[in-house]
Amino acid sequence: MENRIYIFDTTLRDGEQSPGCSMNIEEKLRLARQLQLLCVDVIEAGFPIASVGDFEAVKLISEKIKKCTIAALARTVKLDIDRAWEAIQGAVKSRIHLFLATSDLHLKYKLKKSREQVLQDAVWAVKYAKSLCQEVEFSCEDASRTDIDYLCTVVEATIDAGASIVNLPDTVGYAIPDEYGAMFRMVRERVPNINKAILSSHCHNDLGLAVANSIAAIQNGVRQVECTLNGIGERAGNASLEEIAMAIKTRHEKLGFKTNIDTEEIYKSSKLLSSLTGMMVQRNKAIVGANAFAHEAGIHQDGVLKSPITYEIMTPQSVGIKHTMLVLGKHSGRHALKQRYAELGYKLSDDELQHAYKLFCEIADQKKEVFDEDLEAILETGTSETEEVYHLLNIQIVSGTNLRPTATIELQQGDQTIVDSATGDGPVDASYKAIERITGVVGKLTEYSIKSVSLGHDAIGEVFVRVEFDGVQYNGRAASTDILAGSARAYLEALNRALASKKRKEGQQKK
Numbered sequence: 001m002e003n004r005i006y007i008f009d010t011t012l013r014d015g016e017q018s019p020g021c022s023m024n025i026e027e028k029l030r031l032a033r034q035l036q037l038l039c040v041d042v043i044e045a046g047f048p049i050a051s052v053g054d055f056e057a058v059k060l061i062s063e064k065i066k067k068c069t070i071a072a073l074a075r076t077v078k079l080d081i082d083r084a085w086e087a088i089q090g091a092v093k094s095r096i097h098l099f100l101a102t103s104d105l106h107l108k109y110k111l112k113k114s115r116e117q118v119l120q121d122a123v124w125a126v127k128y129a130k131s132l133c134q135e136v137e138f139s140c141e142d143a144s145r146t147d148i149d150y151l152c153t154v155v156e157a158t159i160d161a162g163a164s165i166v167n168l169p170d171t172v173g174y175a176i177p178d179e180y181g182a183m184f185r186m187v188r189e190r191v192p193n194i195n196k197a198i199l200s201s202h203c204h205n206d207l208g209l210a211v212a213n214s215i216a217a218i219q220n221g222v223r224q225v226e227c228t229l230n231g232i233g234e235r236a237g238n239a240s241l242e243e244i245a246m247a248i249k250t251r252h253e254k255l256g257f258k259t260n261i262d263t264e265e266i267y268k269s270s271k272l273l274s275s276l277t278g279m280m281v282q283r284n285k286a287i288v289g290a291n292a293f294a295h296e297a298g299i300h301q302d303g304v305l306k307s308p309i310t311y312e313i314m315t316p317q318s319v320g321i322k323h324t325m326l327v328l329g330k331h332s333g334r335h336a337l338k339q340r341y342a343e344l345g346y347k348l349s350d351d352e353l354q355h356a357y358k359l360f361c362e363i364a365d366q367k368k369e370v371f372d373e374d375l376e377a378i379l380e381t382g383t384s385e386t387e388e389v390y391h392l393l394n395i396q397i398v399s400g401t402n403l404r405p406t407a408t409i410e411l412q413q414g415d416q417t418i419v420d421s422a423t424g425d426g427p428v429d430a431s432y433k434a435i436e437r438i439t440g441v442v443g444k445l446t447e448y449s450i451k452s453v454s455l456g457h458d459a460i461g462e463v464f465v466r467v468e469f470d471g472v473q474y475n476g477r478a479a480s481t482d483i484l485a486g487s488a489r490a491y492l493e494a495l496n497r498a499l500a501s502k503k504r505k506e507g508q509q510k511k
């Protein structure tokens with residue numbers, strides 16, 4: 001049996017649909033490009049019937065991403081399948097991913113259908129999807145709680161109907177490893193045509209077992225693993241891609257499998273996802289957390305200095321962490337900056353370098369040492385391709401324990417400079433109110449987070465905001481040593497996005 005494990009990334013579907021992880025179309029494409037660099041085999045780009053936005057994103061990703069298979073999710077109904085196919089037909093390699101629940105629990109309470117009806121629906125849908133798309137995957141939702149005899153019947157029938165990948169999810173994160181592995185072993189033993197399909201796992205992390213379950217599945221014949229970056233996903237999340245890829249690589253001698261993942265792209269991928277969604281990973285997160293390669297205990301530090309393998313089972317470099325502590329300062333030039341970015345794995349265009357250098361100079365003016373983390377945060381500031389209708393020129397805040405905070409904001413709009421002031425519940429609120437007065441656009445702040453990206457009291461603060469304009473959510477982010485200026489810039493980025501999207505829509509209506 002082949003020892004290659006195919007990585008099916010569902011960050012843009014199962015991950016993105018979870019609370020706090022939504023991305024706009026431009027952000028989804030950026031992430032898909034990074035997933036391509038990471039060399040995942042399949043990108044599940046979305047669920048096209050769910051919304052026009054989802055459909056457009058899947059379509060765009062299908063047109064732009066050439067090296068990975070693009071999958072679109074669909075229920076077993078014609079409307080879903082047609083819409084999924086419409087979205088992915090432009091892809092070099094496309095796949096329709098069908099799902100239907102098979103557990104008695106779901107049949108009784110959710111679908112209100114008999115086993116026979118579900119079997120018929122599944123077979124019909126696979127045949128129909130196959131008449132449109134070369135590659136069809138069928139998922140038995142809630143497989144881990146499905147009667148094994150019935151599960152084998154559905155698997156056999158859907159393979160006969162044309163499914164070449166059969167996925168058996170632990171939808172509710174209920175299984176434990178030997179049980180989940182045994183389910184695949186039994187399916188392989190009992191289903192006569194099983195060799196005509198690739199078996200796939202899809203695990204949720206409700207009991208914290210998603211990665212362990214995925215590994216158990218691989219040890220029992222699974223050759224495709226469905227997972228997400230940083231383990232984002234419904235409820236407690238999905239199996240984490242980086243943990244699975246590094247477990248397979250680090251324990252190759254024990255497991256004997258390999259993936260195509262370029263593990264040196266892992267850290268960058270994780271960072272990009274966090275900065276796009278504002279969903280940070282905890283410091284002690286395996287592989288990509290800030291402490292994952294930090295040794296604090298004296299005995300450990302001593303051991304690592306003598307020989308890293310005493311306490312390090314994999315190197316930071318193998319997942320793409322290339323940080324040195326101190327790098328650049330205010331005397332560093334554009335060339336040094338470009339060089340350092342290249343060492344960190346970022347190839348900057350002239351425009352990107354110009355933008356980064358401008359921010360770098362502002363930051364280097366305010367703090368002595370600019371760390372690699374700061375450089376990464378700079379890249380995430382104002383890098384969206386959105387036109388900047390309003391640009392922050394100045395911000396002045398008056399605030400104190402017994403003072404009502406007042407913000408004065410100076411914005412540039414084209415050739416015009418506009419200044420106004422407002423008071424608010426806090427300095428951030430006051431500055432957002434002042435922006436509202438200048439622009440006349442009212443937004444509702446639905447999320448605000450701030451995090452220090454490097455060390456010291458002069459560290460850069462990275463601000464992430466989500467703001468609702470006309471019922472639609474827009475993200476904004478900015479990095480600055482001045483957290484109030486950063487907060488204003490992040491808000492303006494979301495506002496500029498909303499204005500750009502309004503302009504796009506108006507343009508389309510005129511056509």
Ligand code: KIV
Nearest residue numbers: 099139141142169171
């Ligand atoms: O968890 C699940 O069962 C799913 C299916 C749609 C594959 O996400």
Ligand code: ZN
Nearest residue numbers: 014171202234
């Ligand atoms: Zn799922």
